Amino acid sequence: MTSLDELLSIARDAAEIGARMMTSEAPGTVSAKGDRDYVTELDVRIQRAIQDYLHHAAPGIDFLGEEDGGGTLDDTTDYVWVLDPIDGTSNFAHGIPLCATSLALVHRGQPLIGVITAPFLDLRYHVVHGGGAYCNDKPIQCSSTTDLRRAIVSIGDYATGEGAAEKNERRFAVTRALAENVERVRMFGAASLDLAWVAEGRTDACVILSNKPWDMAAGVVTALEAGALLVDLNGSHYDLRSVETIAVAKHLGSLPLPGVTRQGD
CATH class of the missing domain: 3.40.190.80 (D-Maltodextrin-Binding Protein; domain 2)
Incomplete structure (x- = not known):
């Protein structure tokens, strides 16, 4: 099994595929998945590109993506990549920059790695379970607000x-x-x-x-x-x-x- 640090590097590279495609390609056709729930052609293209990259970079790890029609996360599965190719599709389709590629590695229901890349905001978050959280390679922590x-x-x-x-x-x-x-x-x-x-x-x-x-x-x-x-x-x-x-x-x-x-x- 590849180390978590190596898998984090793979995950960050995978999320950058989504970032590059979001900032360089048009949404394409927007289709309805349900009542006021939409998917763009680019959602599907990003998911396929990232899934293909992960398959070759980290073979043997299962994959669950939003644009496969949904699905459930089996918490008995050893390792599975979980992807939202464009989180905030409605925002993206309307030109609102609050959108991101969100990718996690989950082990038996426990997220071990998380990468969130919001390219229009120039924000890139990454984390390994037990190793702290980072934005643009700087440590982050939640607020100290008490009121x-x-x-x-x-x-x-x-x-x-x-x-x-x-x-x-x-x-x-x-x-x-x-x-x-x-x-x-x-x-x-x-x-x-x-x-x-x-x-x-x-x-x-x-x-x-x-x-x-x-x-x-x-x-x-x-x-x-x-x-x-x-x-x-x-x-x-x-x-x-x-x-x-x-x-x-x-x-x-x-x-x-x-x-x-x-x-x-």
């Missing part, structure tokens, strides 16, 4: 598709609770950046009421390595089987979310 009213909190996208109205009632309740208690609420439209920016201390927490592995795996290990607390919305310990994804700067400790009385341990 909820000084906290910037980002939230994930509102739901679309089947059951969206019911799902969004919960999202509206969370948004209202945050809006009444924190300094500002933000919606960036790219889960990997939500988590990376908690890790970097740009924001103090993020609340994402979903948990798809290609959206979360790289960002979760980045936030954890930077000292953030990760929980499900009910306050239980987070893992890739959780229903929701909440990252909070460790000094802040808790958020006023409906149904949550304590976060942390």
